[in-house]
Amino acid sequence: MQKIFGYVRESTMQQAMHGYNIEEQKRVIEDYCRYHFKDYELEIFVERGKSATSMNRPELQNLLDKVKKAKASKVIFHSLDRLTRDIADLYWLINYFDKNQIELVSVMESFDLTSAIGRSHVYNSGVYAQLESERTSERTIRAMKQAVIEKKYPFSHSPLGYDKIDKMLYPSKDENQIKIVKYIFNTFAENRHNYREVVNEVKKRFDYKMDDQAIVKLLRRRLYTGTMEYRGVVVENYCEPLIDQKTFDDANENSKIIKKRYRRTMYLFQNLVVCADCDSRMSHTCGTGRHKKVYEYYRCKVCGHRASQDMILEKKAFQLQGLANEYYRDNSGYKEKRKQIALMRKNQKKLVEKQKGQGIDVETFYELFLNYENEINALSKELDNIERKELYFDSLEKTLQKEIIHKYVKLIRVHFKNQGYKITVELIRK
Numbered sequence: 001m002q003k004i005f006g007y008v009r010e011s012t013m014q015q016a017m018h019g020y021n022i023e024e025q026k027r028v029i030e031d032y033c034r035y036h037f038k039d040y041e042l043e044i045f046v047e048r049g050k051s052a053t054s055m056n057r058p059e060l061q062n063l064l065d066k067v068k069k070a071k072a073s074k075v076i077f078h079s080l081d082r083l084t085r086d087i088a089d090l091y092w093l094i095n096y097f098d099k100n101q102i103e104l105v106s107v108m109e110s111f112d113l114t115s116a117i118g119r120s121h122v123y124n125s126g127v128y129a130q131l132e133s134e135r136t137s138e139r140t141i142r143a144m145k146q147a148v149i150e151k152k153y154p155f156s157h158s159p160l161g162y163d164k165i166d167k168m169l170y171p172s173k174d175e176n177q178i179k180i181v182k183y184i185f186n187t188f189a190e191n192r193h194n195y196r197e198v199v200n201e202v203k204k205r206f207d208y209k210m211d212d213q214a215i216v217k218l219l220r221r222r223l224y225t226g227t228m229e230y231r232g233v234v235v236e237n238y239c240e241p242l243i244d245q246k247t248f249d250d251a252n253e254n255s256k257i258i259k260k261r262y263r264r265t266m267y268l269f270q271n272l273v274v275c276a277d278c279d280s281r282m283s284h285t286c287g288t289g290r291h292k293k294v295y296e297y298y299r300c301k302v303c304g305h306r307a308s309q310d311m312i313l314e315k316k317a318f319q320l321q322g323l324a325n326e327y328y329r330d331n332s333g334y335k336e337k338r339k340q341i342a343l344m345r346k347n348q349k350k351l352v353e354k355q356k357g358q359g360i361d362v363e364t365f366y367e368l369f370l371n372y373e374n375e376i377n378a379l380s381k382e383l384d385n386i387e388r389k390e391l392y393f394d395s396l397e398k399t400l401q402k403e404i405i406h407k408y409v410k411l412i413r414v415h416f417k418n419q420g421y422k423i424t425v426e427l428i429r430k
């Protein structure tokens with residue numbers, strides 16, 4: 001009697017969206033065995049909630065371990081992407097099973113793994129699975145949106161003040177965390193401090209390290225009022241609020257005013273603002289408001305129209321945040337890394353073509369191919385890290401804000417007559 005192992009896998013996020021669920025995969029494997037073999041014993045390893053881009057999967061490791069001891073004859077899986085989506089891992093797996101004289105069977109794809117040509121075919125498919133894995137990041141975002149709608153928290157690290165239990169957020173058991181969150185919101189709601197003071201105070205009172213950016217991020221997080229926002233999806237009553245709406249609004253309002261009070265005059269949009277009514281460039285000037293606060297204005301000498309800098313900042317906040325992100329990417333080698341990856345992908349494709357035309361031997365092909373693959377993986381990880389980081393425009397130094405604006409913005413048009421101060425931004429095209 002021969003011993004056969006099956007392997008089925010689903011990742012939590014993807015399973016909800018598409019793909020084959022565990023039971024379906026099991027059924028396919030069982031049917032395959034019934035149809036092809038007479039005397040056999042089938043054991044299926046069930047992997048839940050794991051991604052195929054990592055080898056760090058308990059059931060896969062279990063399978064690899066048992067396969068040696070049990071002298072299994074075959075490992076059967078539904079399709080290649082259940083086993084792995086990573087070409088380097090695939091290469092390793094095929095070698096491993098080969099060494100242990102175990103036949104790999106994919107029910108949905110008919111690969112002949114006993115011949116070199118058949119194997120190179122698998123590797124080529126592995127390439128496509130890898131590309132597929134990149135495309136899944138879009139699907140993953142969709143799945144994450146779905147999770148948010150279902151009031152699940154799709155990120156691994158829960159925000160300060162909350163614990164993640166059974167995929168959902170609950171006020172943290174660590175009361176210190178909640179105290180920090182409340183302290184920060186209350187402090188700003190009462191309009192007492194500036195960022196630096198709060199950073200120091202949090203360190204002193206709670207022995208907790210935060211920087212300006214972390215404080216801004218926390219203050220902007222609507223989650224603390226119980227409402228979750230994720231890429232345009234807004235879900236109310238998502239979790240138990242730690243902060244009431246009024247405190248949240250006041251804190252956000254004040255945290256912006258505080259910045260204004262401590263600043264010196266700075267014309268962020270110097271020489272960029274144009275009066276759309278008469279098409280002439282507006283000059284900068286300042287005026288004094290209540291409590292002797294100084295405000296920057298842009299003034300049209302022809303029509304006499306005035307537009308305040310704060311108004312432009314407020315109306316274009318979203319776009320300016322976008323520029324801050326772009327600036328960060330421009331200055332972190334993001335674009336160069338993307339280009340390098342594209343180039344290596346291109347070389348990989350050329351290599352595949354060469355191999356198809358029998359221009360190089362299989363061994364050399366694998367080695368070169370894997371070299372590219374490893375480099376691409378390393379670069380992709382760096383890109384991921386860059387993508388995860390964000391600069392918050394409104395918490396940046398004024399000089400940096402100005403630098404960013406002048407790097408990307410060509411013109412800012414302010415429409416006055418009957419347009420309610422509509423503002424359009426023209427960017428420098430590169």
Ligand SMILES: [Zn+2]
Binds near residue numbers: 276
């Ligand atoms: Zn004008």
